[in-house]
Amino acid sequence: MNSKKNVDIKKILDKIPKQRALEEGDVVTGVIVQTTDKIAILSLEATKKQHILTPSSSGVIFIRNASDDYVEKMGDVVRIGDIVKAKIVEVDKFGFKFAINEEELGVLQSNCSKCKTPLILNSTNIKCLKCNTINLKKIAKV
């Protein structure tokens, strides 16, 4: 690689609006793509332009970071498909670790686990207006 080319690349990069990698403390939005009893996998969506996201921008919510109240299993706070607002509590080589145990963090959008009707997020026990199924959630207070 010759040095002239390097200079040109730097000039081009300087013109691009500054972006930075996500770091501890950043609040992000993503979708739950997998859950087990003890963890959920959150895949980030490119909602904030100043942040660099790659297709593999995802990470883990451990059950201890899901709620300040006792939670028996992850499915009682989030489920696959939920749109979730989360805070990055750790970044390591394996990816992000997220927390949703603060008031403004948690589920922003969700569908009934049984009939897929969009839920009205107004309590931790949400009754589906269509099928009356009770859906448990950790809701983001906005």
Ligand SMILES: [Zn+2]
């Ligand atoms: Zn339902």
